[in-house]
Amino acid sequence: MSYEEYTKEKILKPLNIDLTQSGFRLADVKNRDDLVYPGRTVRFVYMIYPSLLHISFFIFPTYPAGLLRMLAHDLSKFLRMLMNNGYPLLHSFSIIEIKKVVDDENICQYNRANTNNSFPPSIQFGLVWNWRIMDDSRRFICQRGTNLDSTHLMMINDKNTIEVIILSNGNRTLENQFSTKVYNTLANIQLMLFDCLESKI
Numbered sequence: 001m002s003y004e005e006y007t008k009e010k011i012l013k014p015l016n017i018d019l020t021q022s023g024f025r026l027a028d029v030k031n032r033d034d035l036v037y038p039g040r041t042v043r044f045v046y047m048i049y050p051s052l053l054h055i056s057f058f059i060f061p062t063y064p065a066g067l068l069r070m071l072a073h074d075l076s077k078f079l080r081m082l083m084n085n086g087y088p089l090l091h092s093f094s095i096i097e098i099k100k101v102v103d104d105e106n107i108c109q110y111n112r113a114n115t116n117n118s119f120p121p122s123i124q125f126g127l128v129w130n131w132r133i134m135d136d137s138r139r140f141i142c143q144r145g146t147n148l149d150s151t152h153l154m155m156i157n158d159k160n161t162i163e164v165i166i167l168s169n170g171n172r173t174l175e176n177q178f179s180t181k182v183y184n185t186l187a188n189i190q191l192m193l194f195d196c197l198e199s200k201i
Contacts, residue, residue, distance in 0.1 A: 007068070014088045015077045022070035029069055072167055075154075079163040082129075082141075083156060098127045099141055134191065146172040151182065153190055161201060164193045 001009070004024055012019060020030040085092040101124040122133040132140045132155070142155040153166045166189060170182035 011089060015074075015081060017070060017074040017077060022068065022074060024068055026069070034071060072165060076163065076165055079154060079156060079165065083160050083163060098129055099131075100126055101131060102126060138194075140194075151186060153186055155190060155194070157194060157198065162194060162197045164190050164197070166190050 007024075008019060011017075012022060021034060023029055026032060081087065081089055082095060082098070086095045124131040124133075126141070129141050129143050132142055134140070139158040140155040141158070142153065144151070144153045146152075151166075151168045151170045151172045154163070156163045166186050168182070168186055170186060172179045172183055
């Protein structure tokens with residue numbers, strides 16, 4: 001069984017993810033207009049940085065390491081699976097291992113005074129996911145990713161009651177002030193959503 005077939009049969013189908021709207025290749029997706037196009041502003045980036053490696057729309061050399069394309073609604077099913085102790089994909093022991101900090105030490109408290117007000121807060125790493133501790137001592141398990149002209153942030157509160165996903169065309173690939181501002185803006189939006197949703201529970 002190929003990697004793609006395994007992914008479809010053992011991961012996507014059990015999570016009830018629409019197979020016509022997900023896949024590793026753009027050709028796998030029936031309606032491409034439903035996907036976010038992470039590159040509408042890329043031509044301007046190439047004007048500023050002409051030596052930057054050009055990667056065409058959804059063409060990545062790292063296949064099959066990642067970049068599974070799907071709708072945001074379907075992406076949320078992965079987070080719900082994590083919140084439901086792995087059901088229907090993983091055993092609850094696997095979720096415990098995913099959430100465990102790698103060095104198995106206590107998660108230290110975050111001190112913004114030591115960071116010059118820069119994001120992100122204190123981070124402890126687990127298996128694929130990491131823990132973020134905010135200046136108000138709230139903890140979130142999260143995962144983030146970025147490539148040219150697209151960034152995503154996914155977080156679940158430590159009470160395991162709320163998930164928030166932010167998908168953006170914000171560029172975080174360049175090491176400059178703009179990249180930092182993009183990330184800080186997205187993270188602040190995400191935290192405001194948690195503030196709003198937690199007040200409703």
